[in-house]
Structures are given as structure tokens and as C-alpha cells.
Amino acid sequence: MAELETREIEYVVAVAEELHFGRAAQRLRIAQPALSKAVRRVEKRLGVQLFVRSSRQVALTAAGGALLRHGRYALDAVSAAADRTRRAGGAGQRLRLVLKPGGDAGLLSAILAAYAGEPDAHRVEILFSGPADRVDHLRAGRADVALLYVPFDDLDGLAHETLCVEERVAVLPAGHPLASRGELRLADLADETLPRWKDVPDDIARGHGGSGPEVADIAQLYSLVAVGRVAALLPRSLVHPAPAGVVCVPVADAPPSRIVVAWPPGEEAHPLVGSFVRAAIAAATAHNPQADPHG
Amino acid sequence: MAELETREIEYVVAVAEELHFGRAAQRLRIAQPALSKAVRRVEKRLGVQLFVRSSRQVALTAAGGALLRHGRYALDAVSAAADRTRRAGGAGQRLRLVLKPGGDAGLLSAILAAYAGEPDAHRVEILFSGPADRVDHLRAGRADVALLYVPFDDLDGLAHETLCVEERVAVLPAGHPLASRGELRLADLADETLPRWKDVPDDIARGHGGSGPEVADIAQLYSLVAVGRVAALLPRSLVHPAPAGVVCVPVADAPPSRIVVAWPPGEEAHPLVGSFVRAAIAAATAHNPQADPHG
DNA sequence: CTCGGGCGATAACCTGCAGGCATGGCCGAG
DNA sequence: CTCGGCCATGCCTGCAGGTTATCGCCCGAG
Numbered sequence: 001m002a003e004l005e006t007r008e009i010e011y012v013v014a015v016a017e018e019l020h021f022g023r024a025a026q027r028l029r030i031a032q033p034a035l036s037k038a039v040r041r042v043e044k045r046l047g048v049q050l051f052v053r054s055s056r057q058v059a060l061t062a063a064g065g066a067l068l069r070h071g072r073y074a075l076d077a078v079s080a081a082a083d084r085t086r087r088a089g090g091a092g093q094r095l096r097l098v099l100k101p102g103g104d105a106g107l108l109s110a111i112l113a114a115y116a117g118e119p120d121a122h123r124v125e126i127l128f129s130g131p132a133d134r135v136d137h138l139r140a141g142r143a144d145v146a147l148l149y150v151p152f153d154d155l156d157g158l159a160h161e162t163l164c165v166e167e168r169v170a171v172l173p174a175g176h177p178l179a180s181r182g183e184l185r186l187a188d189l190a191d192e193t194l195p196r197w198k199d200v201p202d203d204i205a206r207g208h209g210g211s212g213p214e215v216a217d218i219a220q221l222y223s224l225v226a227v228g229r230v231a232a233l234l235p236r237s238l239v240h241p242a243p244a245g246v247v248c249v250p251v252a253d254a255p256p257s258r259i260v261v262a263w264p265p266g267e268e269a270h271p272l273v274g275s276f277v278r279a280a281i282a283a284a285t286a287h288n289p290q291a292d293p294h295g
Numbered sequence: 296m297a298e299l300e301t302r303e304i305e306y307v308v309a310v311a312e313e314l315h316f317g318r319a320a321q322r323l324r325i326a327q328p329a330l331s332k333a334v335r336r337v338e339k340r341l342g343v344q345l346f347v348r349s350s351r352q353v354a355l356t357a358a359g360g361a362l363l364r365h366g367r368y369a370l371d372a373v374s375a376a377a378d379r380t381r382r383a384g385g386a387g388q389r390l391r392l393v394l395k396p397g398g399d400a401g402l403l404s405a406i407l408a409a410y411a412g413e414p415d416a417h418r419v420e421i422l423f424s425g426p427a428d429r430v431d432h433l434r435a436g437r438a439d440v441a442l443l444y445v446p447f448d449d450l451d452g453l454a455h456e457t458l459c460v461e462e463r464v465a466v467l468p469a470g471h472p473l474a475s476r477g478e479l480r481l482a483d484l485a486d487e488t489l490p491r492w493k494d495v496p497d498d499i500a501r502g503h504g505g506s507g508p509e510v511a512d513i514a515q516l517y518s519l520v521a522v523g524r525v526a527a528l529l530p531r532s533l534v535h536p537a538p539a540g541v542v543c544v545p546v547a548d549a550p551p552s553r554i555v556v557a558w559p560p561g562e563e564a565h566p567l568v569g570s571f572v573r574a575a576i577a578a579a580t581a582h583n584p585q586a587d588p589h590g
Numbered sequence: 591c592t593c594g595g596g597c598g599a600t601a602a603c604c605t606g607c608a609g610g611c612a613t614g615g616c617c618g619a620g
Numbered sequence: 621c622t623c624g625g626c627c628a629t630g631c632c633t634g635c636a637g638g639t640t641a642t643c644g645c646c647c648g649a650g
Binding site for chain 1: 298299300301302304341342343344345356357358359360361362364365366368369371372373374375376377379380381382383384436451452453454560561564565
């Protein structure tokens, strides 16, 4: 039925990543001929060529690319299954929450307090992580829930619930011509240089990242804004209070930013995840009444 | 690294579903002792008990339940990987679109026309499917894109883009006291009997299904509404034009319904999927200017 | 109470294939 | 022309994963 073994996928992925049978074999701790044979076996079974080998170099075919992408997903799913199963059995369960350092809009403590009040609360392990791999942590079972920031994070493949909606503000140097306006529109910002966020791959930063200088965190951004090198468009709570030298002005027609609690699909059935999500929603609604479920 | 082979997952899932080693073995076309051994091996490797066997019956532990759920996901991911790889290699690719019969708000033909105009358009294979398995088709690689209906379908684990937003209308019998009102609120409907949709599992129908009679399709629903047995809350385009004997009244505070185009996460990189999605969005914006991307 | 039958575990054995090693063939660099 | 890097081939071995036979437990029928 499933026609592809986990190990075979690992092999193909390794070769696809290294584009070199020898190195891939080394990484997999097996001999190179075994790897060659395994890959050919897979190609034969699928009836598709995965690599073009020219004895001087190895290249991916379209099919190989597909298996690389989807194979990684599948491997993530498998190891997530193993991981979660192991944890479901062992005692002393902890809930692993992953989030971006800073910028939780003051929600985190409220959420943790609300969760601690749940009857079946467990110890919460907090895991900070860069933008690139928060989602991967969830997918591969290394974390149970995440606080994510839409539209900055990519929700593909996750279940989520909105905790709060925030308007977006333009962050401008104090002396900027637009800084005195009470409200802006996106068009007003068309000429501004926007920063490029470090570690955010382009396909996630669709439209948010500019071509300006690379910044790693908010503090860096402020310095650059203060000297007039860039402007930015951020959720209000990130810029509150505004440091000296920068001002923020609401942008009426920017899509609002949302903080969401996300979890791997299907996991809402898990009591740990379920009760945390419920607590988070409760905390958010108390904290910020206009949040709406099923947004 | 991955610590669990596809086959082992299949075995555990089979046992978990049958709760009977003999039948599971039969289903898997292997002998029962082999299955017993394999399952024990997995339990040992994960260090977790998956089943409690009492020689008269087999029961799932919490860990077993976890592996059942996540294992199914993982198996879907694996076979999706195999399937998509095979298709990426073979020529004569077709794009497989899955949707609910009826109720496409007239969008389908516009989308297909727009897609046919794309430079790299392929033949489109249309697959109709019940509400329960549309999403599964995507996850297991049996379809490439889907038209789904939020909040009726469950978007967990999928990437999507909104095509259009529709207000919800209450469907009432012609003589109903509320039928003459120009607009309703959810509270007005609190006393009405809502139908239960056939084949929609309860955890998907969160809040939409009532406790009333079971209906399988829209036509059945109309008959029941006409005789005053139920009322319903549907997207406008589904009730347009309203058949004899029923009227529809906008409900101001019902969350709006959306038609979205959805695809498996990561697949937007695939040219087939990407260009279809682009065409769909274009068609929808032309057809219905207020649709907004990144909603 | 006993007997029989259903079910999972265990034991003993068999076999195909995954993986190891040595080698061959190809090709580009120098 | 030769050398060296790299993938493919051929042959060998061990074990994973299958089979059949059998046991032991439990429950329900009589």
C-alpha cells in the first residue's frame, strides 16, 4: 500500500541534498554501493528516474525534486509520530511551547496563568526559536504548540486559532514628513525603504520584506529607523512604547496582524494541546475582548 | 534518525483499527505471529506500550491512540510523496481538482476558463467527493487542489487562499415570522431547529450542525424547510435563486462564508498547482472584486 | 466443573534481500 | 597518457521478516 519505506526516503533525500552518492552514503553510515542500489530500487519501483548520473556529477530530475520536498514532509511526519507516541506513553508529560522571543504583546504571561489554572495543567517547557524553524518544530514533533504571527509566519499545514488582532503601524523616524499625519495608507509608504529580515526565507516574506538593509531584531530596526535609513510596518504591540527618535502612525489599509496559537493538525484531540489552546483563547479574550473565534 | 519504518506504522495502525491481531494480520496478508512480533518490536524500540492484550481482547493505550492518529498522517504523507513523485516524472500530467458537487457559486467555470488561458495549462481532471474525504484526497496525494468551503471544511494541514467571501443567509419557510424581516441576527435563530448534515463528522461540524433531522443535500434541505421542519444558515450563493416555499434573509452577525482554493503545503512550488491557484485568484477577483488576497 | 474454541505469545526454522567488500568502467584534469 | 574521483556491478553474508506448529490463557456453553 505505502510503497515506500522510511529508510528509502531518507536515502533519496540524502542523495538529493548532497548530490553526491559517496558523501550521502557516508552521512547515512552505509557503503556507497548499497546506497546506489537502494536508489535504483526506488526508481524502479516508482517507475521514474530521480537523478541523472554522469559519473562526474549527479543532478536532480523533476521527480527527484518532488520526492525531496515531499519526502522531507513525510519524514517529519514519521518522526513526529514516533516522538509523540513516545511522549504519550511516558509519564511526567510536559507541554512544549515554541515562540519568538519578545513581541508576545503581553499575552504570554496571561496565557500561562490561565493554563496553570486548568485542572489538567502540566509543566510548560518554553522553547524560543528563530522564524525559520518554529513551524518545523511543530511539524517534526519537537514542540506541541506555538504562538505565531500572521502574516509573518507561514501557517501552511497547521491548525490554528486566532488570539488577537492588531492594527499595523508604520514605524518612522521622528522627523519624517509622514510622521505628523494621524493615519496613513499603504500607498503613502510606497517610496520607503523596507528592511530585509534575517533568517526569513523569501518565500515566507512574501511582500513583507523589502530590499533594504538586513536586520536581525527589533532593536537593530529601531536604530536604523531613527537614522532614517528604513521604515517598517509592524503590529502595534511590537512598537509599544516607541523608543526615542521613532514614531509610529497607524496604517489604515494594511492587512491587520494576528497572533495565533497553532498546533499540528489532529492534535486538538490531545488533552494537553486542547486544554492549552482553550486556556490561551480564554486568556486572549479576557485580555482583549474583540478577539473572535473561527476567524 | 527516523526510528520507525513505514511498514511498522501500517502494522500498528491495522491492529489499532481492528483491535484484533488475527484480523489485522489477515488484512495485511501476513501471518499473525509475524504481526505480533513486529508490534512488540515497535513497542520495545519506542519504549512504550501500545496495546493491552488480555488474550480475550486488545485495547489501545494512550500511546497507541497517538500512534494511530499520527501514523495515519505519516502514512498519508508517505504515499502522497510516492504518488506525486511518480506523477512528476511521467508525462501527460493532469491537474486533479476536487470539489463538492454544486455550490461553486458560479466560480468553477470562470476558474477553468482562466486556467485554460495560462501558458502552461494542463488538462484538468475534476473529482467530486463527499465532505468527509475532500481533504483526505489532498493529503494523500490523490488530488492536487481543492475548492473548499470555510467554515464547513476543515483547513487543518492545508495551504489556502481565499477566493471569495459571501454573507450568510437564514433559510426559512415562506410563512415564518422572521421571514418578513430585512435582516436577522444569530440570536433570532436560537430557537430554530438546525439540520444535521449527513457524512459530516461531528468534530468538523463544530457549531454548524444542529440536532434536527439528517439531510444529505440541498434539495432535501429545501423540502424540509418548506414544510417548516428546519431552518438553516447557508452561504448566499447556495440559495440563489430561492426555490418556492422558502425565503432567505441575511444574517448580519454570522461569520461570513468563504470559498477557498486549497492545496497541500509546499505544493505552491509545483508549477501545475501554482498556476492553477493564480488563475483561480484572478478569476475570482474579476468575478467578485472585493475578494482580497492574504485574508 | 469441564470441555472446547478463540486468540495472542513462543519456538524453531527458512529465505530473500539489504548491505558489505572488491573491482570495473567512465571521464575529466593535468 | 595516466591518475584519480565517482558511480555501477558482482559476489557474499547476516539478519529481518516471514512461515508453520504449538502452547497457554480465558471465557462461555453445556
